Amino acid sequence: MSSQFALIIEDDYDASFIFAEALQAAGFETEIIRSGDTALARLTVATPDVVVLDLHLPRAAGTDILRQIRADVRLAGTRVIVATADPRMAEILEDEADLILIKPISFSQLRDLSARLRSVSPPDK
Amino acid sequence: MMMRIIRQLLDIPLADPDDQRRARLLNILLLGIAALTLLAVLATAAYDITGGVGEPGGTPIYLSSLAMLVGAVTIFAINRYGSGWLASSLFLLLLIALLSLSDKPQEVANGRTLLVFAIPIITASVLLRPYASFIMAGLSSLLIAAIGLRVQIRPNVFAMLAFFATALVSWLAAHSLERALEDLRALNRELDQRVVERTRELAEALSKNQAILEGIADGVIVFDRDSKATVANPAIANLLERPPDEITGRDIETLMGQDVDVADQEVISSLLKDKEKSYPSVKLEWGAKTLSVSVAPVRDNSGRTTGTVAVFRDFTWEAKIDRMKSAFASMVSHELRTPLNAILGYADMLQETVYGLLPDKQRGVIERIIANIGHLLSLTNNLLDQAQIEAGTLTLNVISFAPADLIDSVHGVMSVLAQTKGLKLTSQIADDVPTTLFGDRQRLHQILVNLVSNAIKFTEQGTVRVRGYRPDATHWALEVSDTGYGIPAEAQAHIFEPFRQADDSLTREYTGAGLGLSIVKQLTEMMGGEITLASEVGRGSTFTVVLPLVPTQEASP
Numbered sequence: 067m068s069s070q071f072a073l074i075i076e077d078d079y080d081a082s083f084i085f086a087e088a089l090q091a092a093g094f095e096t097e098i099i100r101s102g103d104t105a106l107a108r109l110t111v112a113t114p115d116v117v118v119l120d121l122h123l124p125r126a127a128g129t130d131i132l133r134q135i136r137a138d139v140r141l142a143g144t145r146v147i148v149a150t151a152d153p154r155m156a157e158i159l160e161d162e163a164d165l166i167l168i169k170p171i172s173f174s175q176l177r178d179l180s181a182r183l184r185s186v187s188p189p190d191k
Numbered sequence: 192m193m194m195r196i197i198r199q200l201l202d203i204p205l206a207d208p209d210d211q212r213r214a215r216l217l218n219i220l221l222l223g224i225a226a227l228t229l230l231a232v233l234a235t236a237a238y239d240i241t242g243g244v245g246e247p248g249g250t251p252i253y254l255s256s257l258a259m260l261v262g263a264v265t266i267f268a269i270n271r272y273g274s275g276w277l278a279s280s281l282f283l284l285l286l287i288a289l290l291s292l293s294d295k296p297q298e299v300a301n302g303r304t305l306l307v308f309a310i311p312i313i314t315a316s317v318l319l320r321p322y323a324s325f326i327m328a329g330l331s332s333l334l335i336a337a338i339g340l341r342v343q344i345r346p347n348v349f350a351m352l353a354f355f356a357t358a359l360v361s362w363l364a365a366h367s368l369e370r371a372l373e374d375l376r377a378l379n380r381e382l383d384q385r386v387v388e389r390t391r392e393l394a395e396a397l398s399k400n401q402a403i404l405e406g407i408a409d410g411v412i413v414f415d416r417d418s419k420a421t422v423a424n425p426a427i428a429n430l431l432e433r434p435p436d437e438i439t440g441r442d443i444e445t446l447m448g449q450d451v452d453v454a455d456q457e458v459i460s461s462l463l464k465d466k467e468k469s470y471p472s473v474k475l476e477w478g479a480k481t482l483s484v485s486v487a488p489v490r491d492n493s494g495r496t497t498g499t500v501a502v503f504r505d506f507t508w509e510a511k512i513d514r515m516k517s518a519f520a521s522m523v524s525h526e527l528r529t530p531l532n533a534i535l536g537y538a539d540m541l542q543e544t545v546y547g548l549l550p551d552k553q554r555g556v557i558e559r560i561i562a563n564i565g566h567l568l569s570l571t572n573n574l575l576d577q578a579q580i581e582a583g584t585l586t587l588n589v590i591s592f593a594p595a596d597l598i599d600s601v602h603g604v605m606s607v608l609a610q611t612k613g614l615k616l617t618s619q620i621a622d623d624v625p626t627t628l629f630g631d632r633q634r635l636h637q638i639l640v641n642l643v644s645n646a647i648k649f650t651e652q653g654t655v656r657v658r659g660y661r662p663d664a665t666h667w668a669l670e671v672s673d674t675g676y677g678i679p680a681e682a683q684a685h686i687f688e689p690f691r692q693a694d695d696s697l698t699r700e701y702t703g704a705g706l707g708l709s710i711v712k713q714l715t716e717m718m719g720g721e722i723t724l725a726s727e728v729g730r731g732s733t734f735t736v737v738l739p740l741v742p743t744q745e746a747s748p
Contacts, residue, residue: 078533
């Protein structure tokens with residue numbers, strides 16, 4: 067099975083590091099992006115299997131990034147895990163995100179959930 | 192007009208009231224004599240004109256009348272501008288002289304005219320001093336004796352005795368009159384004195400009340416029975432930024448005007464309308480200020496309600512501090528959560544052996560780190576919740592959820608904690624609770640976790656029971672009961688207040704900010720529910736959260 071790619075969009079250094087470690091533990095290759103505009107630019111070329119998306123980002127809103135992913139047919143197979151501290155967003159983004167996790171998100175929780183996503187991910191590449 | 196002129200003529204302003212009375216009396220007599228003289232002149236004139244027969248001699252009557260008139264005016268002038276005593280004496284002498292000349296000497300000395308000497312004797316007692324009647328009696332006696340000697344008649348001793356007897360009676364009468372008047376004046380003076388004292392006392396009492404009203408920092412408005420402001424102190428004028436006379440005479444609705452929002456206006460109006468009861472203070476925004484208002488009835492001495500008094504206190508500063516405190520707590524909690532989450536994440540990674548296996552002792556340390564970070568996180572979460580509730584920024588996230596799942600989830604989260612203390616944790620849900628309901632699942636979860644963890648914390652052995660059921664058709668309830676220490680009755684009233692625990696010794700043993708139950712209660716109330724506590728020391732506690740039942744099929748057709 068080829069290695070899958072996960073993009074972690076999170077501005078907090080520690081959180082992004084822990085998320086990356088969790089995804090790596092689940093078998094993903096990871097890349098960390100810490101600002102909204104960089105993420106938008108990166109997503110025009112990259113085709114991640116999983117995106118871990120924080121909603122509070124500098125220079126572009128997480129919801130806009132989510133919308134761009136959903137609007138792009140090239141990214142139809144991308145699974146999005148939204149990480150937010152605001153429980154109200156869980157309901158608002160219920161239909162757009164594949165998984166919504168309310169912060170604090172533990173290492174083991176993210177590792178186990180992303181591992182599950184990986185196993186059901188379509189082997190289209 | 193006429194009366195006024197006469198009164199002015201008669202009255203002579205004198206310091207001594209007795210002198211004034213005597214002077215006035217003399218004036219009345221002079222006026223009477225002047226009038227009589229005029230009448231006599233007129234009568235004589237009429238007699239002459241009609242050509243009446245009899246003794247001639249109109250002219251002497253005119254002359255004597257004129258003399259009398261001149262005498263009367265002279266005495267009047269002396270009385271007014273000179274000495275009253277002298278005027279009276281002159282008058283009496285003139286009177287006695289006239290009387291002795293008014294008849295034949297024989298008749299004066301020992302006949303029909305003797306009787307008229309009673310007039311100056313009596314008059315003297317009232318015009319001069321009471322004892323003056325004796326002097327007059329003496330004078331009259333001397334006079335009739337002298338006249339008698341001149342016409343060779345033996346003096347009439349009996350008449351003289353009668354003079355003195357008359358003098359005695361006049362003296363007695365005048366003397367008692369003066370005494371009575373004096374008593375009356377003393378009584379009047381005393382009354383005046385009392386009126387002055389009472390007036391001063393009243394003024395003092397009023398000024399004391401006024402001083403209190405003006406001195407206190409709280410704004411006071413008194414409303415009458417028609418809800419019109421009758422009293423407004425300087426403090427309220429300051430608070431409402433308008434002079435007191437723009438407050439009095441108006442009703443509360445006019446005063447609130449645009450400065451108070453409609454909901455608060457209704458609360459205040461209804462408080463003031465109920466004139467029989469006192470109310471604890473209510474806080475409201477009045478313009479740019481935050482005021483607390485308390486209302487109480489005003490009663491008169493007989494207990495009848497005469498209106499209401501509203502006391503306003505400025506809470507602007509406290510409200511500002513409160514908002515700052517909430518903002519501070521909220522900010523601190525947010526800022527604390529980020530590093531705490533990071534620490535928890537790293538500890539989790541170590542525990543999950545991401546970087547290799549750990550020796551047993553280090554595993555134990557990592558477990559303790561995770562447990563303590565979890566505790567710290569729940570404290571900051573509670574602080575944040577409390578701050579948001581106080582600031583009014585906490586909102587409910589109402590979704591459709593399954594109550595059975597909720598209880599299961601709580602059971603799952605708490606079972607490890609119960610097991611480590613050797614407690615039995617049971618959970619059940621009654622069949623009549625709908626499978627799905629509308630509500631804030633996350634906050635209900637928080638409420639249950641809080642109650643269950645409390646129950647576990649304060650129970651040493653036995654069972655912690657979680658139960659969902661329907662107390663009636665329109666409600667459902669979550670109940671958490673334990674077999675722990677129980678809560679003393681005196682502590683039950685305070686247990687839902689922020690930063691409280693039932694017992695300080697327990698607080699030391701079981702650390703916590705004491706916010707949990709306060710938040711549980713406030714969340715329950717935000718959901719339109721109610722939390723109750725039944726507990727007995729040594730037998731355990733039962734917390735019951737009763738919530739309005741919102742079935743999903745009704746709310747979302």
